Amino acid sequence: MTAAAMTERPAYSPPQQYRLTFVGELRSEWTKLWSLRSTWIVLLCAVVFSGGLGALISANVPDEAAVGGADMALGYAMAGVSLSSVFVAVLGILSITGEYTTGSIRSTLSAAPKRLGMLWSKALVFGAVVAVLFTVMVFATFFMSQALLSGTEIGDVSLGDEGVLRAMFGYVAMIVYLALLAIAIGAILRNSAGSIGFYVGVIMILPQLATLLPWEWVSDAVPYAPGNVPNTIALVDTSGSTLTLGESWLWMGIWLVVAYGLAAVLLKRRDV
Amino acid sequence: MIEIEHLTKRYGKKTAVDDLTFAVKPGVVTGFLGPNGAGKSTTMRAIVGLDAPTAGLARVNGKHYSEFRSPLTEVGALLEAKSVHAGRSAYKHLLALARTHGIPTRRVHEVIDLVGLHEVAGKRVGGFSLGMGQRLGIAVALLGDPAVLILDEPVNGLDPDGVKWIRLLLKGLAAEGRTVFLSSHLMSELAQTAEHLIVIGQGRLLADTTVDDFVSGNGKSRVRVVSPDAARLAEHLAGPGITIASPERGVLDVSGTEAAVVGQTAAAHGLVLHELRTDRGSLEDAFMQLTADAVEYRQTTEGVK
Ligand SMILES: Nc1ncnc2c1ncn2[C@@H]1O[C@H](COP(=O)(O)OP(=O)(O)OP(=O)(O)O)[C@@H](O)[C@H]1O
Ligand SMILES: [Mg+2]
Numbered sequence: 001m002t003a004a005a006m007t008e009r010p011a012y013s014p015p016q017q018y019r020l021t022f023v024g025e026l027r028s029e030w031t032k033l034w035s036l037r038s039t040w041i042v043l044l045c046a047v048v049f050s051g052g053l054g055a056l057i058s059a060n061v062p063d064e065a066a067v068g069g070a071d072m073a074l075g076y077a078m079a080g081v082s083l084s085s086v087f088v089a090v091l092g093i094l095s096i097t098g099e100y101t102t103g104s105i106r107s108t109l110s111a112a113p114k115r116l117g118m119l120w121s122k123a124l125v126f127g128a129v130v131a132v133l134f135t136v137m138v139f140a141t142f143f144m145s146q147a148l149l150s151g152t153e154i155g156d157v158s159l160g161d162e163g164v165l166r167a168m169f170g171y172v173a174m175i176v177y178l179a180l181l182a183i184a185i186g187a188i189l190r191n192s193a194g195s196i197g198f199y200v201g202v203i204m205i206l207p208q209l210a211t212l213l214p215w216e217w218v219s220d221a222v223p224y225a226p227g228n229v230p231n232t233i234a235l236v237d238t239s240g241s242t243l244t245l246g247e248s249w250l251w252m253g254i255w256l257v258v259a260y261g262l263a264a265v266l267l268k269r270r271d272v
Numbered sequence: 273m274i275e276i277e278h279l280t281k282r283y284g285k286k287t288a289v290d291d292l293t294f295a296v297k298p299g300v301v302t303g304f305l306g307p308n309g310a311g312k313s314t315t316m317r318a319i320v321g322l323d324a325p326t327a328g329l330a331r332v333n334g335k336h337y338s339e340f341r342s343p344l345t346e347v348g349a350l351l352e353a354k355s356v357h358a359g360r361s362a363y364k365h366l367l368a369l370a371r372t373h374g375i376p377t378r379r380v381h382e383v384i385d386l387v388g389l390h391e392v393a394g395k396r397v398g399g400f401s402l403g404m405g406q407r408l409g410i411a412v413a414l415l416g417d418p419a420v421l422i423l424d425e426p427v428n429g430l431d432p433d434g435v436k437w438i439r440l441l442l443k444g445l446a447a448e449g450r451t452v453f454l455s456s457h458l459m460s461e462l463a464q465t466a467e468h469l470i471v472i473g474q475g476r477l478l479a480d481t482t483v484d485d486f487v488s489g490n491g492k493s494r495v496r497v498v499s500p501d502a503a504r505l506a507e508h509l510a511g512p513g514i515t516i517a518s519p520e521r522g523v524l525d526v527s528g529t530e531a532a533v534v535g536q537t538a539a540a541h542g543l544v545l546h547e548l549r550t551d552r553g554s555l556e557d558a559f560m561q562l563t564a565d566a567v568e569y570r571q572t573t574e575g576v577k
Contacts, residue, residue, distance in 0.1 A: 012298065014419045018345050020372055031371055032364075035368070038359065102357040103353050105355075108369075113338035271324060272323070
């Protein structure tokens with residue numbers, strides 16, 4: 001082929017109307033989330049578990065244990081909700097480690113080569129889905145539990161009572177926080193089993209085990225562990241907790257900034 | 273236009289790409305050839321920004337890939353390794369990618385039809401055959417109707433029909449003025465598709481040439497003669513610069529001359545010929561000769577019976 005023949009060919013110009021946008025990335029993550037069967041299965045488990053366990057426990061509280069304040073009532077009602085955070089965390093982890101284990105991350109990051117948009121949009125979309133779902137679950141479980149406890153001392157908690165509504169949204173915020181933390185862990189470790197192991201071991205179990213250790217500084221540090229900092233916001237009466245409400249929010253923010261800062265730096269620097 | 277300038281990529285101590293410099297021009301299909309482990313896939317991943325170069329750079333139309341405002345319309349890539357979530361359907365995979373750029377669902381259906389995945393678009397990719405997965409990868413590459421196509425072993429797993437189809441498709445895309453860059457280890461495959469060739473071995477550039485030049489420069493030709501008078505013919509043909517081999521009784525492989533000369537010699541001496549043809553030197557041979565020193569994973573046939 002001669003040089004002349006080559007220059008004769010018209011230059012191709014690709015379609016001009018398409019742009020990579022953050023809104024586009026959000027829509028893409030939304031599509032990806034709901035196009036996997038595992039999303040539906042795990043979220044269904046979370047719903048059944050939160051509602052079922054809340055109902056089961058509330059229906060079986062012996063009369064002598066149905067005493068105390070609104071925190072006791074919420075504690076019985078939300079037992080399932082709290083444990084459901086594991087489902088949500090696992091799903092959050094899989095939403096990102098699944099991309100690495102299957103290789104779809106290469107497609108994702110070829111379409112969005114600046115990379116960080118992928119992380120933010122994944123976190124935003126999943127966080128929003130969890131927030132909506134658990135707002136519904138927390139309220140549904142609350143009313144169901146109150147109906148089952150009616151007639152007992154803790155069966156007449158009202159949403160209007162001081163701190164109750166705030167504590168209920170506190171439960172929602174706690175679950176969203178744990179879900180976001182899980183996504184960051186997945187982004188850092190990139191491996192499903194490793195990330196789930198880390199979440200269960202370090203976020204859930206370690207702070208519990210640490211209280212058994214003899215050293216005082218450990219028990220001083222335990223309330224500040226990433227898995228413990230949201231505890232205060234889910235309480236109606238916060239006077240007994242180490243962290244105040246404000247500190248609780250602050251520490252949740254600190255841990256998210258640390259986790260996402262690390263995830264973002266690694267995402268930018270590592271090869272895919 | 274793809275420009276690779278002094279690209280070096282090391283994984284730990286292993287140098288996958290070593291100071292590689294070349295350019296891929298629009299308008300023609302350019303083949304990227306090299307034995308296993310030569311660094312083809314690594315170079316291609318560097319172009320789309322998935323692997324960061326240790327040194328040097330890879331640019332597309334003057335820009336680093338991540339600088340594009342619409343990467344999918346600039347470059348379409350089919351990478352070697354699987355790049356799809358096994359639990360997602362082909363349609364949803366394409367849709368999710370299209371959404372990032374605001375590409376309409378109409379275009380998603382278009383590329384699905386184009387690669388012939390219409391029937392299975394709603395099925396989970398995990399159950400796809402190698403060829404179907406490859407077709408999906410090609411659909412992804414074409415999604416943004418891009419100016420540059422980078423395809424890592426696109427014919428891998430395709431049936432003969434599919435191979436023919438993609439050959440025509442790529443030539444057509446190049447004829448529209450796009451840049452088409454595809455890798456292969458099969459010289460014969462590339463010779464039918466590509467006009468230009470980049471050959472690498474152990475991460476280093478071995479050749480940057482047109483296919484025609486490569487073939488005439490490296491492919492030796494020989495004349496095969498089948499004749500009941502082979503022995504006598506051989507005597508008459510013998511001369512300086514001519515080598516004659518007889519792989520079997522009545523058959524001669526003559527190199528250093530042309531079929532016309534062999535025919536004339538036979539006629540002049542009244543010798544009967546049953547067959548007379550020119551064998552162009554095998555491209556694979558030429559390729560293997562060029563990369564002989566750069567083959568990384570050499571197999572042995574000892575112990576295989
Ligand atoms: N992520 C990685 N980590 C470590 N080594 C790697 C990595 N990717 C590639 N390599 C090494 O770099 C070299 C080049 O690999 P590459 O996949 O680019 O070769 P290739 O030309 O595509 O080979 P093939 O024809 O087999 O596909 C190989 O020796 C390979 O082992
Ligand atoms: Mg390869």
